Amino acid sequence: MVGRSAPRPGARQPPATKSTRAEACRNITSASDWWQLLKIDALTLREIHVRLKSSFETSFGKIWERRILLVEARSEGLSGWGEVTAGEGPFYNPETTDTSWSIFCNFVAPLAIGKNIEGPGDVPTLFAPIRGHEMTKAALENALWDIESQRRGVPLASLLGGTAREIACGVSLGIQTNPEALLSIVERELDAGYQRIKIKIKPGKDLEFIAAVRKRFPAVRLMVDANSAYHLEQAAHLKEFDAYDLMMIEQPLAWDDIFDHAKLQSQMRTPICLDESIHNASHARAAIELGACRIINIKLGRVGGHSEARRVQEICRQRSMPVWSGGMLETGIGRAHNIAMSSLPGFTLPGDISASQRYWDEDIIDPEVEVTPKGTIVVPTIPGLGYSVRRKRIEQLTVRQQVFHAKNSGVSVEGAA
Numbered sequence: 001m002v003g004r005s006a007p008r009p010g011a012r013q014p015p016a017t018k019s020t021r022a023e024a025c026r027n028i029t030s031a032s033d034w035w036q037l038l039k040i041d042a043l044t045l046r047e048i049h050v051r052l053k054s055s056f057e058t059s060f061g062k063i064w065e066r067r068i069l070l071v072e073a074r075s076e077g078l079s080g081w082g083e084v085t086a087g088e089g090p091f092y093n094p095e096t097t098d099t100s101w102s103i104f105c106n107f108v109a110p111l112a113i114g115k116n117i118e119g120p121g122d123v124p125t126l127f128a129p130i131r132g133h134e135m136t137k138a139a140l141e142n143a144l145w146d147i148e149s150q151r152r153g154v155p156l157a158s159l160l161g162g163t164a165r166e167i168a169c170g171v172s173l174g175i176q177t178n179p180e181a182l183l184s185i186v187e188r189e190l191d192a193g194y195q196r197i198k199i200k201i202k203p204g205k206d207l208e209f210i211a212a213v214r215k216r217f218p219a220v221r222l223m224v225d226a227n228s229a230y231h232l233e234q235a236a237h238l239k240e241f242d243a244y245d246l247m248m249i250e251q252p253l254a255w256d257d258i259f260d261h262a263k264l265q266s267q268m269r270t271p272i273c274l275d276e277s278i279h280n281a282s283h284a285r286a287a288i289e290l291g292a293c294r295i296i297n298i299k300l301g302r303v304g305g306h307s308e309a310r311r312v313q314e315i316c317r318q319r320s321m322p323v324w325s326g327g328m329l330e331t332g333i334g335r336a337h338n339i340a341m342s343s344l345p346g347f348t349l350p351g352d353i354s355a356s357q358r359y360w361d362e363d364i365i366d367p368e369v370e371v372t373p374k375g376t377i378v379v380p381t382i383p384g385l386g387y388s389v390r391r392k393r394i395e396q397l398t399v400r401q402q403v404f405h406a407k408n409s410g411v412s413v414e415g416a417a
């Protein structure tokens with residue numbers, strides 16, 4: 001499906017009558033209905049404000065209040081949801097909540113609204129003229145995958161090619177003031193069942209913390225994430241990490257580098273995992289062929305949506321490179337998409353996908369994401385995202401929204417602050 005062009009003029013059109021949700025599902029399930037196009041009738045972009053239960057500190061900053069954009073797409077009575085995973089500032093990657101709002105309203109929505117496409121696999125081609133802005137494009141593409149799985153009456157995970165019934169979960173722990181504070185959090189998360197611990201590090205807050213966790217928990221599956229806080233000149237220091245039996249060090253060098261990571265990997269025993277530098281399947285191929293990493297973190301937003309995420313995992317699987325799903329402090333909508341993606345065959349390592357209650361007092365989906373005592377999430381088996389979206393709660397949290405309607409001639413836009 002990936003890479004197909006937009007529908008040709010004269011292609012058969014979907015029925016003119018407005019289907020109910022049940023009819024829409026029925027209409028598409030028979031094999032003879034393969035031609036039924038996915039019609040993008042309306043889009044709503046919302047900004048919600050939500051407060052994390054506790055602050056989260058990385059090498060690039062500390063966050064407590066989140067400003068998150070949600071995309072709702074509508075097609076013939078069905079509604080699908082996606083989440084923009086950009087941060088509030090351009091410190092993880094160049095996208096932010098505000099750049100995303102602007103790019104979505106000015107470029108992404110106008111390209112998509114009113115279009116009839118064969119399926120969400122056509123979206124990368126549709127958005128190809130827009131360079132970068134992967135997280136913004138991903139939110140809409142993923143919303144359409146949600147709709148497509150409802151149209152076909154299959155769970156999103158199966159539609160994507162996922163086979164796992166449960167996915168393995170780890171936690172990502174922010175930088176703490178001292179090793180003792182970190183140890184008590186690690187203990188709590190291991191008691192909750194999580195299968196691996198990731199700790200955020202930066203120069204001055206690394207070896208002492210790693211050594212303390214390793215000493216107290218000799219057998220724990222442990223990894224670190226530097227979020228680009230080091231330079232190749234610090235290779236001798238980074239090599240000291242080899243003494244602690246880490247599963248991997250995530251993105252030690254620059255956010256846009258692959259080449260220096262290859263130089264560093266050739267000097268280190270600890271596997272390097274790339275996060276920030278991998279935006280698409282071709283970056284993944286370059287990183288693998290250069291020997292820049294031994295593991296890849298796939299973030300659905302960072303690579304532009306489910307289509308590209310599948311291509312990245314496929315390239316990695318062919319080359320026996322393990323992958324896992326990263327997280328971006330998402331609400332339940334982004335989390336549900338990450339769960340579906342993680343059911344794909346290449347995802348052999350525990351991801352940064354943990355329970356809603358670790359982040360939020362109250363999530364925006366029902367049921368909330370829960371983790372079993374053995375540190376897994378059960379992949380939903382109902383059509384769509386597998387969780388219902390709590391529209392009332394979202395409305396309460398919304399600070400601005402913009403609605404785009406397909407009209408016979410062009411687009412109509414309706415905004416509300």
Ligand code: OSB
Nearest residue numbers: 092172227326327328329330352
């Ligand atoms: O590098 O994985 C990262 C959060 C924000 C930005 C970057 C990262 C992270 C996390 C959190 O590690 C993962 C999560 O629990 O969602």
Ligand code: MG
Nearest residue numbers: 225250251275
């Ligand atoms: Mg990371």
